[in-house]
Amino acid sequence: MFKLTPRTTVTALALGLATSVAAAQAWPTKPITLVVPFPPGGSSDALARSLTTSLSQSLGQPVIVESKPGAGATLGADYVSKAKPDGYTLLMGAVHHTIATSVYKKLPYDFEKSFAPVTTVALVPNVLVVNSKSSATDVKGLIAQAKASPGKLTYGSNGNGTVQHLIGTQFAALAGVDILHVPYKGSAPLTTDLLGGQVDMSFDTLTPVVQHIKGGKLRALAVTTAKRSTTLPDVPTLAESGLKDFNQGTWFGVLAPAGTPKDIVARLNTEMVKIIQSPEFKKRMDEIGAEPVGDTPAQMATQIKDDTAKYAKLVKDAKVAID
Known part of the structure; x- marks a missing residue:
């Protein structure tokens, strides 16, 4: 019977790490799918298509937008959470997913644990x-x-x-x-x-x-945000209209399945942030009333954690629950 010694264990770990690094360096070698958990025509779809046009060019592989709507955006999220963590299946997530954590009594995934944040694309x-x-x-x-x-x-x-x-x-x-x-x-x-x-x-x-x-x-x-929109500067906020301290908006961002190699997540973040910060992308965001972000995976993870706690209270106060 073969027994692992400290030396063979280290060797095995080194080989595994080398294989993982090599795989990440070779990525991508085939088309990538970005799942939008809403029907075509909404903000998430518009942002996904604005992003993937340039992302396909920078990665050298087609990035395909695929719509998987249903159940308050949770069906698409569930699909991506179960995908192979190899960087070829991504989710256009949104603030909705932090709300679903409290609204749905049973979710087949944990939004904070089942995904690896890549970057927040925009606030709308x-x-x-x-x-x-x-x-x-x-x-x-x-x-x-x-x-x-x-x-x-x-x-x-x-x-x-x-x-x-x-x-x-x-x-x-x-x-x-x-x-x-x-x-x-x-x-x-x-x-x-x-x-x-x-x-x-x-x-x-x-x-x-x-x-x-x-x-x-x-x-x-x-x-509904604390500040007026630059796209509609003449439209007041709800707070200005008499509903004190009203401040709600929607963010959209890209996530990968948990376990996706860090090198791949880092590559995705680098390429996406370049696009998000480009003049062309910012111009497109102005046209659709969105504000480009382009943050780090860690910053996006913090946003998700904070919003999950924030909306848990709102859900409880509103007594919203779905089986």
Whole structure:
């Protein structure tokens, strides 16, 4: 029977490390898939496509955007968490995933432990919008309308447990109104119904609605962040509109399955940050109302940890739970 000695153990570890380093240096040798856990047409999809066009060139391999929507973005996350940790399957994650940790009673993955953060791509303000035919021209008017018809006005979100859902519950609590939540599978179907008048309002990210706002089909009443959006500088914040200290936004970032070699994560971070900080990418972000970030894996991990704790409290206060 073969027995390991200290020398053979060290040799084996060295060989394993050498093999891992060699594999990382050779990467990538085939196409990479970036999974977007929402339907096409939303902020995550727009950011993913803006990023992968240049990333394909810098890595020398195609980076394919694949949509896997459902269950408040958790289906796509679950798929990536179970993928081989070799750098060929990535997730376009979002703040929604830090919320899902508290909202869903049973998740098949642990967002903090099942993924290796790569970088935050961008921050996107959320905006309270109504159809241009709505009689509400400001937040005060919308609140008055909601109080006059309790439980009649509806707000759409990207799904149960998403940041739009929680923004809606927080808005209702602070404004003292009863509004009905209507969950969708993503921004595209939500925006379609908002334009068609099937839902009264939404607190979606700016990206999928900005062109409709500028085109006059939707009316922006307020942004949900502490500061006004540079894309819509004339639109007040909810805090300015009377809802004190309201400050909620949405970040999007790339993650790999836990266990992905650190050299590959570092390479991904380096290449992505170069793109995110480029003038071309920043110009594209201005067009869709996003603010480019490009931080380190450690900084993104801290953001995830902090937001998980922050939204756990909001979820508890709002009594939101999904089986």
